[in-house]
Amino acid sequence: MEKVTESRREALERTVLRPLVHTGKGYRLLVGFLLLVVLWGAYAYSTQIQNGLIVTGMRDRISWGFYIVLFVFFIGISHAGTLISAILRVVKAQWRTPVTRMAEFITVVALSVGGLMPMIDLGRPDRIPNLFLFGRWQSPILWDLFSITTYLTGSVIYLYLPLIPDLALCRDRLGSEAAGWKKAFYRAASLGWQGTDRQKKYLNIALKCMMVLIIPVAVSVHTVVSWIFAMTLREPWNSTVFGAYFVAGAIFSGIAAIIIVMAILRRAFHLEAHISNRHFINLGYMLGAFSLIMLYFNATEYLVTGYKMAGEAPVHFLQLFFREYAPFFWFYIIGGMVIPGLIILVPQTRTFAGVLVASGLVLIGMWLERFIIVVAGLRVPLMPYEPASYFPSWVEWSVMAGAFAMFCLVIAIFAKLVPVIAVWEVAEQYEEHKAKEVELTPEQVTWPRWGRAAGPASEQGPTAGGTT
């Protein structure tokens, strides 16, 4: 049995460490392409800096557009990681181990990209220091600044802590295979990790502190983001449930983002033996549950407001349900929530492919939801004038493409720098299972479902990795 566990661990290390020292042509092409898109986005932004916001589709009446939509979208995705990872750690979900690293990294990258968006949205980015110099406590913008910087710092720490043993593994195992700068990075970043009892104790305390702390911090971030809207005197944003609605939406889109990134990395790095279809289906269950929660929030919001139809609500309802934004709105409701929920609910479609399709739909739907909130919300007139219209310019499309490319690029670079799976955590899990197997008969072993399932190799989890 000892031998079996050892070989399983070795296979895991081999699979996970291999991409760190071997780079294929496809990867280089992908990075080159992403870099070009990022540069194009930077060029578009430089045009905006030179000529001002007039080059965008934003005007005085609809003064927020793609940039703020992207800000809310990326901040939402950032919940993927840290929050989900922390929740799964707190509840000790066994299947979490191969998922957490990617989730945590998505958080840091999405927060960084999302945090850039309000700065890009500013016509005068040189005035950003004014937020610190003249910020007012009464303003949700200032709260947003505090909560996002606090969350970003916490997420970086929370990503880094479980990385330490794996960085030490890279330091010890990659040896001459890794480039000089990489070796120096592993040596410095692993903090001299030797896996001593004291080091494990300190790491354990730090991880426990962070996994508990990061949950309220993450919740506070998206609540405060929602208050930027809810505390503005605009009819469509007059909602007391915006905070909870935004947090639920963030987790919803975050889960979808994890699933898609996980699927891509699993395919690219041949991690089928360690990230099984069962992991996707488990995440799919969470996705399904949150689709129901989101439907509930939408029903509550629109039923209550629509029942009263006070103020400018009729204008907003008309544009959402029947007119300008009806295609977006109904795609969001049906394509972004109802269909993904049904895909997860029906056993026949509850497969890896089904979960992937559902996640794609959720991401598109949630992007549209943010577009509807921001743009349709601002379109409702404050005074008796004709509602304005907004159509993004090529600059905004380019910056958006650049933002998505940057998100993918940083993840691609990260995947070549550190293991995308927390090796030590997965190995610890193997040890735990081994201990249980010694005590129990094979039939009594409490493997997670993916460990016992019969079927295609990719569905059988670690036992199907060809190592036993």
Added chain:
Amino acid sequence: MSVRNMKWFWRALVPLPLLLMTATPALAASPLTLQMQAPSQVRLGETAIITAVLQDGKGAPVPRATIVLRSQGSFLSTGGAVEQGREVTNAQGKVVFVYEARTEGTVTLNAYYAGDSRFDPAQSSTEITVQGSGQLYQETGAVQVPGVRWLLVGLLSGVWLIYMMVMVLLSLIAREGSQASRGAGGARG
């Protein structure tokens, strides 16, 4: 001098009606006087009563005339006349404005009558010195929880304190690592 010889005279009379038609309103309009009265000083945030009286050339009041009160203002990089009020003169040719002093320093107020078919335009200016300083904006939030700001600051500080504590733990991990590697080096030596 025969009538035939006076043809030039009759020709000269042809444009006269036209000349008279166009010149009539100008000749009919009479000059007006607009007199303003205002306190010379006012405290910041307080109000001042500004009166203006419109009279014709003979000193008779001009009723039912619209008087506009303006001041000079600037916002960001633009500036110009800002309308402070608009009133119609009463039977005594008088209008009353209530001006709220919201900017310290000397404020020039201008009363203006645009004129009509009967009267020429008229205007008058006066200066008011606004004294004092301070914040005029007052929060009007319905609910003000005392100390909530400090509660939030405390919560935020608590979070960052835990981050600092985690940093200390990281430094302990690094110290333990260097001790362990020194021990291993010593053992090898």
